Amino acid sequence: MKAVGVLAALALALALQTTLARFLPGGAAALDLVLVVVVFVALKHGPVTGMLAGSAAGMIQDALSIGVIGIGGLAKSIVGFAVGAIGQQFIVAAALPRLVIFLGASVGHAMMFIGLYVLLGLGSFPSPWSGILSQALGNTAVGMVAFSIVEVFPVLVDRRRLSRRTRR
Amino acid sequence: MKSAPDVWQWPWYLFAALTVGHVLLISAQLNTDRGVPVIEDVTFGTFAEAQRGISAAVGGVRTWWGDYVALQMVRDDNIRLRRELSQLQVTLQQERAMARQSRTLSRLLELRTQVPLATVAAAVIAGGASPEFRTLTIDKGTADGLRPNMAVLAPAGVIGRVVSPGSRAALVQLLIDRNAAVGVMVERSRAQGVAEGTGTEMRLNYVSGGDDVVAGDVAVTSGIDGIYPKGFVVGQIESVEREAGAFGAIRIQPAVDFLSLEVVLVVTSPPRLAVGDVASGPGTQAQE
CATH class of the missing domain: 1.10.287 (Helix Hairpins)
Known part of the structure; x- marks a missing residue:
């Protein structure tokens, strides 16, 4: 059931990334929704699930783009594993630690991805910092909102049910 | 247990x-x-x-055997081989001259058989899956005659090239992708260079310091890359920086709004270009 949920979330993120993200003001570069889901999954389910989700999602992204298959997968699996491990070692239920994790994961992912391409001589990324920072901010904003929705939504539903029962 | x-x-x-x-x-x-x-x-x-x-071990034994044991008739062989080598060198020179002549003739033939462009219309069905690359997915593939490195155009100008065609869909690399490059020339002054993607826009590189390039100039494809047909609009020169007589950063604002693309044209006939054909102005036209 957990695997189905993770796969569905990744598929949804990928669909949104390829359809809606390109209409954002900064284009598709403004957000990496798939990375947001990988970080989310890693925080919720731990390093192994985060790593496997990152690997699968990254490789699908690689296959659907013009990159070398495996580089995105490697970067995202490392991020998924690291975030999952941090989530198990530290308390990250508050907003500030989560914000730091989303920012760190986004910057770390971009640096690994770009670093691998530059290291292997497969591409040049002149002055990437503004792009990395803006994407990290975008990912963090979406990630924080996603966490809030996932955590607040069940509480709201319960309250509504409870209020209906009390009226009867 | x-x-x-x-x-x-x-x-x-x-x-x-x-x-x-x-x-x-x-x-x-x-x-x-x-x-x-x-x-x-x-x-x-x-x-x-x-x-x-x-x-190395086996070779050492063989060398020892050949150098010191099996030295028979070596001097005669040496003289015979030197004569053969001289004859072969003369023949090689003749063959090279014939190959050069053949290449020149085939270039002339290509130029004469240059034909107008054939295009296929395709709808954009998805954007890029990875934010690090600028790509689009279109709804036409190899079944419709698409092949890698075919140019993709919009009414406003050049979009990019087909990089990975499937049977019923194809991945298009946009001009603004960091790994994309297109040979361009300034329409007004015919100054040539290479426009390279930066992720959000393009930079014009490899422009000679003596060339005439100013902000507002229109950059069109030069056709020299063998992918994009000549004379199509790439973008407008946004700013020009000069450093000690040489050009610094020349920024190009793409002619196409990549965020609002819905339908594109894929050039299915490869641009045929002869060397020295790049300075004679737009010579191709699209037809559906």
Whole structure:
């Protein structure tokens, strides 16, 4: 059931990334929704699930783009594993630690991805910092909102049910 | 009863295995400077060293035998081989001259058979899956005659090229992608250069310091890259920086709004271009 949920979330993120993200003001570069889901999954389910989700999602992204298959997968699996491990070692239920994790994961992912391409001589990324920072901010904003929705939504539903029962 | 070990309890082993798997997968797709896949190079290199050792041992014995034991008729062979080599060198010179002549003639023939462009209309069905690359997916593929490196155009100008055609869809690399480049020339002054993507816009590079390029100029394809047909609009020069007489950063604002693309044209007839044809102005026209 957990695997189905993770796969569905990744598929949804990928669909949104390829359809809606390109209409954002900064284009598709403004957000990496798939990375947001990988970080989310890693925080919720731990390093192994985060790593496997990152690997699968990254490789699908690689296959659907013009990159070398495996580089995105490697970067995202490392991020998924690291975030999952941090989530198990530290308390990250508050907003500030989560914000730091989303920012760190986004910057770390971009640096690994770009670093691998530059290291292997497969591409040049002149002055990437503004792009990395803006994407990290975008990912963090979406990630924080996603966490809030996932955590607040069940509480709201319960309250509504409870209020209906009390009226009867 | 002893239960089987649970691999899910070994995240570090799994992490290491997955990382090695990714590295092997990446290596399988990469080539070294010599054009050999990395994985093949490493594997081959390892085994080759062992073979080299064996070969050196065997070779030492053979050399000793050949140099000191089997020296018979060597002087006569040497004289005969020198004569043959002289004859072959003369023949090689003749063959090279004929090859040069053949290449020149084939270029002339290509120029004469240049035809107008044929295009296929395609709808944009998805944007890029990875934010690090600027790509689009269109709803036409090899079944519709699409092949890699076919130019993709919009009414406003050039969009990019087909990089990965499937049977019913194709991936298009946009001009603003960091790995994209197109040969361009300034329409007004005919100054030539290469427009390279930066992720959000384009930079015009390799422009000679003596050329005339100013902000507001229109950059069109020069056709020299053999992918994009000549004379189509790439963008407008947004700003020009000069440093000690040479051009610094020349920024190009793309003519196409990549965020609002819905339908594109894929040029299915390859641009045929002869050397020296790049300075004669737009010479192609699109037809559906």
